[in-house]
Amino acid sequence: MRLLLILLTSLLLVSTAWAADEAAPTAPTSPAATQAKLKFEAAIGKAKESAAAAIGSAREQYLASVQKAFDTAMQSANLDDAKWAKGEIEQVKAGGAASTERAKMPVVAIAQTRLAKAGERATEDYIRAVDVVRRQYLTDLENARRVVMSESKDLEEATRIGAEIDRAKTMIVDPALPGVPASSSGKSAAAYMPPAEADLRGLKFEWFNGRNFNVKIGERIDYKIATEFGYGSAGTGGQTDDFSVRWTGFMRAPKPGRYKLSAVADDGYRVKLSGKVVMESWDSSSDQSTWVDFTGDPQEICFEMCEHGAWAMAKLYWTPPGETDAAIVPPTVFFQTKEAAKSGRWQRPAGVGLSMVVFDDKDLRNQTARDFDENIDWPFGNCLIASGLRSNNMAIRWEGFIVAPEPGAYRLNVHVDDGIRLWIDRKILMDSWKSGDNSQAITVDFDGAPHSFVVEFCVYGRPNHISLHWTKTGGFDEQVIPPSAFFLTKAAADQAIARRKAAGGK
């Protein structure tokens, strides 16, 4: 089967890449880094073994089904079928791929489907396992670098470890990477990730000029209802005042129960669940709350807000059953379709967004959570950023790559309270690690290429928020930097740029 071939090809690609790399002269040599690499390779080996075992047993089951079909064909003297089954058995036993053409014999056809599914599952499991292993390796390398910096103070070794960190970041997550070209047919583990078209997370987000949805200007997918437009527009082409926006889609609570659902927006808002208005404050920005019994079934949601003048924001937050603190309603509950919400399958396509690490302290020492984020836009105020994560005396680091929609000068500005640091291409461009409003702006000349991007943020007390915006000189007014600008890996960013070019975009 093609799926198996793809899996085997991708395993091969990864192992080849690492074998070739081991000879690289720039490999770190310190004991901690060496140990990290050994541990890493052992874990990768284990992930491969388990993928191979899953595939092996699926192939055994397939062979048994084909054997059964062969026996049946022989009994009924159906020589054509028997011949086909015999050839298939020989081919698979010799290590070859199963036939991709759908077999005429129903038993085999069913077995083919089952084998394809098993192959898909094994690949997904493998990719997930590699990602976990990679993250551990990165943590170990960071620690090794810290050891080198504090003990032997060997700067060359620290640089080598830094290079290894960079390499490990891109090498593992996505095997179709520089140095590991995707095969001519494009078959690689990356090909397994759900394509962007199949990504049904999030809500439809539309923006309009006029306070009452007068003229629709644009739409995109948004991943949570918590955004700080600030003094900017809701999206390209939109006005910065007298506008309105609407999020629509489906939500499914993580567990059934009675939730205290709350909302706020500047200047007004209206929240509908299954078509019924549950909160409305169209002429004022005051917070409202209501109790909602979520059953675990998907529910249609519509959040509308209007902006009159000056500053603008919107936020949907809740207190889940058994919790005492309110938190922003998390992205994992929102889906574009009812079917997707029903399945609850919330899987991010490979390589999009930013990695997001949450720390329990302002010095970014004690990591408490590791997640992904679509963009940097958290008007959390007195809410938790997520249930179970404290929101004072903490810090967050976002990391990934940023791509501008077109080359040119951009004004990057951040609305933040409290501390902020921002690097592009490892150069620190914002550095204000102190309490209070630290909103500031810089000008960046972007070309069309991906640039490495890191933001660190800390909170001294409450309330607090961070929202990263940009303005394209001669292009568009200030807006929240949308999710489409962020990628986890350079390879993913390069692929997206190539796709956009192919689609005729910029």
Ligand SMILES: [Ca+2]
């Ligand atoms: Ca405004």
Ligand SMILES: [Ca+2]
């Ligand atoms: Ca306003």
